[in-house]
Amino acid sequence: MLVQPHPESKHRYSINEIFYSIQGEGVRAGTPNVFIRFAGCNLRCSVDGVGFNCDTDHAQGDPYALEDIIRSLEFMERDGCRNVVLTGGEPTLQVDGPLVDALKSLGWFIAIETNGTRDVVSGIDWITVSPKVPEDQLVQLAANEVKYVIGPRGRFPESWVLADHYLISPAFNDSEVEPGALNWCVALVMANPGWRLSVQQHKAWRVR
Numbered sequence: 001m002l003v004q005p006h007p008e009s010k011h012r013y014s015i016n017e018i019f020y021s022i023q024g025e026g027v028r029a030g031t032p033n034v035f036i037r038f039a040g041c042n043l044r045c046s047v048d049g050v051g052f053n054c055d056t057d058h059a060q061g062d063p064y065a066l067e068d069i070i071r072s073l074e075f076m077e078r079d080g081c082r083n084v085v086l087t088g089g090e091p092t093l094q095v096d097g098p099l100v101d102a103l104k105s106l107g108w109f110i111a112i113e114t115n116g117t118r119d120v121v122s123g124i125d126w127i128t129v130s131p132k133v134p135e136d137q138l139v140q141l142a143a144n145e146v147k148y149v150i151g152p153r154g155r156f157p158e159s160w161v162l163a164d165h166y167l168i169s170p171a172f173n174d175s176e177v178e179p180g181a182l183n184w185c186v187a188l189v190m191a192n193p194g195w196r197l198s199v200q201q202h203k204a205w206r207v208r
Contacts, residue, residue, distance in 0.1 A: 013069065013094050014039040014061030020076045023085065024201040025147050026128055027165050028111065034076050036069065041090040043115060043132055070102055082108045085176040092118040092140075100124065116140045116161065135160040136155040147198060151179030156188050 016037040023031045039061025064072075073084060084103060086095050092114050100123040103110050116138040120127055123162075127143040138160060145165040148157045159166060167189055170181035175194035177199060189197045 011065060012063035015064045025198050026147060027202060031170055032081050033085045034073055035085045035087055037089050038088045038091045038094045040093055042090060042093060064100060066102060084108045089144055090115055092120055095121055097121055111150045114140060114156040129161050150185055152184050164194045168195055169198045
């Protein structure tokens with residue numbers, strides 16, 4: 001159950017969904033978080049084999065004022081768990097200083113998942129950059145972790161992002177990891193021990 005937006009609130013964020021779940025990928029995999037999925041993206045998904053395939057439904061959104069987002073988070077908070085993940089779509093299109101300041105003032109640990117084509121607002125505790133464009137088009141060049149989704153025989157990434165952790169994630173086909181992609185990514189990591197394997201476990205767990 002979500003707290004619905006207040007009709008008299010002025011500023012609006014377009015939110016696809018807010019839900020409580022387990023982080024299924026990256027260095028923080030296995031941790032409980034409240035996820036805020038912002039609607040909209042600045043990149044185009046695959047069309048006629050061009051671009052990339054997006055695995056989330058983020059096109060539609062409802063208007064939420066800042067106080068409505070806070071009320072939703074407080075409603076979903078469990079036993080002192082104050083981890084929030086800002087995702088999308090592309091959250092940097094909407095995440096701003098007032099939202100981050102409000103979350104920090106209430107003691108939330110803030111993570112963001114971005115495609116790296118826009119600057120991340122200051123105050124974020126954990127930045128995940130998952131590039132979907134060539135490296136020379138990236139703007140956010142510092143992160144806690146950088147993650148590349150790679151299919152069978154996909155090229156080994158030459159990351160321009162300065163990060164604490166470098167991850168390779170095999171592509172999935174619906175809820176199943178592609179065997180060829182998994183084997184290829186395992187081989188890449190074994191040949192490049194500065195990187196680590198990150199599997200989208202939430203898909204295998206059948207959770208969001």
